[in-house]
Amino acid sequence: MLCVLPPFLHAGCATDPPTPTPESAAAASEVLTRYEFAQVHMGVECRITLYAPRREQAVEVAGRAFARIADLDAVLSDWRVESELNRLNDAAGGSALPVSEDLYRVLDLAWHAAEATGGAFDPTVGPVVRLWRQARRDGRLPTPDALAPAREAVGWRGIELVPESRSARLSRAGMRLDLGGIGKGYIADRVGDMLRSERVSRFLIDLGGDLLAGDPPPGRTGWTIQVQTGLGRSSALEAANAGVATSGDTAQYVEIDGVRYSHIVDPRTGLGLTDRIAATVIAPDATTADALASAVCVLGEAEGLALAERFPGVRVLIETAR
Template identity: 50%
Template sequence: MITGMVAMFLTGATAARTPEALRRFEFSRTVMAAPMNLVLYAADPEVASRAAEAAFARARALDAIMSDYDPASELSRLSAAAGGGFVALSDDLWRVLVRSQELSAATEGAFDVTIGPCVALWRRARRSRELPAAEELAAARARCGHRLLVLDVERRSARLDRSGMRLDLGAIAKGYAAQEALFAIEKLGVARALVDMGGDLALGDPPPGARGWRIGVAPLRDGVPSLYLWLSRCAAATSGDVHRFVEIEGRRYSHVLDPRTGVGLTDRSCVTVVAPDAAAADALATAVSVLGPERGLALLDGKAGAAGRVVRVVDGAEEIRESARWKTLPVFVPEEHRARPSGSPSSPVKKGGAAEPKR
């Protein structure tokens, strides 16, 4: 996960004096089964509280639409209609599915929200620590495929062409919610704000007097970041298996699945993406994880405003790959890490750029 080091997130709200007669406030709730943290600058507690409640309310409303755990959610109702006709969609679900299908086409299926049947198998595998049976996986894969999700632009409706299909928005919903929460804050006149939705960050104007929000880039191994970015008016997200994985029969499987195989990724990697909005950052981070550094960073170079960094283990050492636009981002390296490679304070590091043809 990416951490915003400008804020030590606390339960409830706290305030500190800053320039421009603005005060800093922090709020925290659990939404979408993840910590949702807000940092914002406002003139008084009442304004800050209204903005925070608007953000939390917007995120909760989106959870009620996009949860695949809640059988009453709009997403679950759509999945339940698989194999039938078109189902009319809310504006939010329509926008998310349109963006998801666009990325599916651009990645030739490396990003795919119809992966739900395979996700269900791997959720069970993480609990039982047993691999899905080959026949079960084959049956699940037969119910997946982004071409089986058909969108009707005129009626803003969707059809799942095969019975037993199940949508999973785990790679885009939190990012979309983070961005929408930021919009809700800004609508109330609070421009200097940060929304952290379980590690998906939506960033407004920077804190007063600062060049940006100081954002820690997640390391491959659990620990304190050795590299930071100054960011504002954009979004950031990280995809990887630092915290969410399962080891079965001596092999490590990420919670991120490759839709083309239905199996969890097995190479150790951590992908950080900066993009114009949080839904894009969230989805692109997953897509790059699946595609790998060569194709993944090429994908980012073709997306306006997108940048990325891939850290993975190769022959026992950490290899760092960066997109062309990543090299233009404002970077901060703490003094204690400046004598060491920025990818890892304690491990061997290979460093290269996305422009190099070989890994």
């Protein structure tokens, strides 16, 4: 629910950039023009806004960026049956599998994020998330008989990583990784790496609410980002060289027996959150912002803020509603 503010808000999914706007940064050796691209990946609209000297370069770089998104989605998606992540999931309880550099890296980051948040963010929440997806479809709470074994299977300490062989193992049968709380942030960071390596440093990547802002637009101190949380409020914030993620009480919820359950599941209880809370996190990178946003919602306002305070360069905006 985030979008780049006008005047360059680009409707639709066309990959053609809008009319170039010449920049007048006197110090720049080249005149930079703003280009904006959008494609649908991972079930959301992904937007890349960047400044480049030439249209051809912008188009080419954006194309490679979307290709990188698609590649990473094929690795990290838990929706795609054939994803590398799901191959690891299917091997839970068995032997360690050699994994790609990206999967290893995101698992390593996720493990540390889980530890740093005391398990409020937990990438092994997959089994209970599956139950809650079903519950949202059926309008019925998971039965205790279904919930108990699913909860048993949750626990990030069951992720075993072997750096020497770049292999990974889920220690218990039934474990399932769900990188929904960190994957988009990770992808944004990797796309950001790619853009910078292509000498495109002024960019904003928006993967359906998980953002990475690079250097600010010429002559500006940051990218202005409008945050809408679904709690009826919206806030504008400015960010540069930072990740921004919003998590919380958006449209994704289910009401069962008069109780409103968020789509965010508390890994520690296996239940959807019932507190109406939304958190926007600004962090040095999008991976951290993504993981912390989920953790802050799970922890609640006081504990969530206390957690975020420990992270240098992290700012949090929390909204709650009754």
